[in-house]
Amino acid sequence: MNKELLDKEKDELIIHAPREFSFSENLSYLSRSSNECLFEIVDQKIYRALFVENETILVEIRAENDTMIFVRFLGRTSSIEKHVQEAVSQYVRQWFDLDTNLFPFYELAKNDPLLQRPVSQFYGLRNMGIPDLFEAIAWGILGQQINLTYAYTLKRRLVERFGKSVEYEGEKYWLFPTPEVIANLTVEDLVEMKMTVKKCEYLIGVAQLMVRGDLTKEELLNAKDVKAAEKMLTKIRGIGPWTANYVLMRCLRFPAAFPIDDVGLHNSMKLVMETEAKPTKEEILKLSGAWANWESYATFYLWRLLY
Template sequence: MNWTDGQSFITIHPPDPFSFDECLIFLGRNDREILHTISDGCLMKLVRLNGELILIKVQSVNDSLKVEFLNGIPSEAAREKAVEYIWEWFDLDTDLSHFYKWGSDDPVLSELIRRYTGLRMIAIHDLFEALVWAVLGQQINLTFAYTLKKRLVEAYGEKLTIHGETYWLFPPFEEIALLGEADLRKLQITGRKAAYIIGIAAAMKDGRLTKESLRKLDEQQARKALLQYKGIGAWTADYVMMKCFHVKTSFPIADVGLQNALKAAMGYERKPKLEEMESFSHKWEGWQGYAAFYLWRSLYDEAI
């Protein structure tokens, strides 16, 4: 990790290719997002690092990322954690040049690579947040999923208000594990999803399910471990493996958005069938996750 420490700020030097603007487009895809804000090319997010509550402001300056700390100077250990957080958030360990060279002759990926050069797979660091977000999004449209997440965060998340602006943390699994299904149904979360979310929170609270334990497994073992829990099906497991663990081989073939993006990219009159999705997955072996992420990005062009 290449960075310099200014105490009240840090400067991170991402590897090429990297486009902060492209990452902001993906992060800004819905105005109901509550866990970060974007204004004038700056990204604001509340995080807890090394036990410290920190409000960060991220912007691109001379091809580097300047990360300012807006609520005081964190400890040296927390500043180092901030570097790790940003590095993982934007998947800066991945050498995108390999993906671009590999996909340069592919009729679908070559055009996406040209349009979105520098876009990286944006992470959801917290396993509980990733799982809950995936469960909330099952069988509903994206806008309503954001609405449900906003209600959940405002009801049970921690907040910090500075200069009249309020910033939020995702609720911890320890708190959600103590709730009853009726508590979540008040937010218009269905009874079934409420049971799933509370069950996942309970598994994390008692230590059965942790990010650290999953990291010790290979990809197939980790996926199998996730599938043991109610509410985590194939799509949810693949999504979480992509977003929380940056697994490059995850490809959620049943994802409607992915199917729609491929339909548009291929000029189809209909969405691809399951066997066609499997064929694409095999064709893109090794980089399925990035292929999916770039296809998802293509869905937002009409809104820009």
């Protein structure tokens, strides 16, 4: 169990990150879209609203020397309760994937023809997570068969129409819509977001499953292996192998999650190998043969070359 310290004078949590971590590299990744609506980055600090322990908390996240993270609670007139501190700390640790030991992955990558370049270029980058299951699945559904830029546009429309926000010093900070809100919508409520009818149906369907308790993060985490968890997800309408593996990577942290049919993965491999044609599935399986239980991180680092 990682113990975090609270600087009571500043209402600030101090979180110690592992050696193989670079706050600046992760901040660079988080800055990839100017249309991100769930946090703001200003002067190397992240500002984000979190819903923890049944209350909305606004935090500022910064770092010193890359590996010491400071989380400041904003707009509070009372002291921060211990259970709230712990919940916020846990969220940050999950978001930045601080509890994964990357040393074995970096040792593996040293001699891997596909991973040498991205690991050298982005050393300290973490598989930035989406701790909330509904948000992770929704983001996966929104991103199906469209480019990343338009996916961010759809997310902003959804969040600003159905999410909640808090204000601080004249700025609004948004929370992703809850399953309870989306479950009560109709397709007609969502099509004005300029999403396809099928995506609207998928989002509402997933939200209803979660509200009924038929889909939970705990149940997926208790799956015996990544294939079992993938099968549980792909039984759900609107979730195919790509979306399932995306959720397994970014939310559930299955290290062997591997979206092998992903176009971005193919393009990044093509880029590294300097070939004209994308690799076949058989070639990918051969090239990834040494990645056992690091497929998720290998994919994320290869994606980073493009996004």
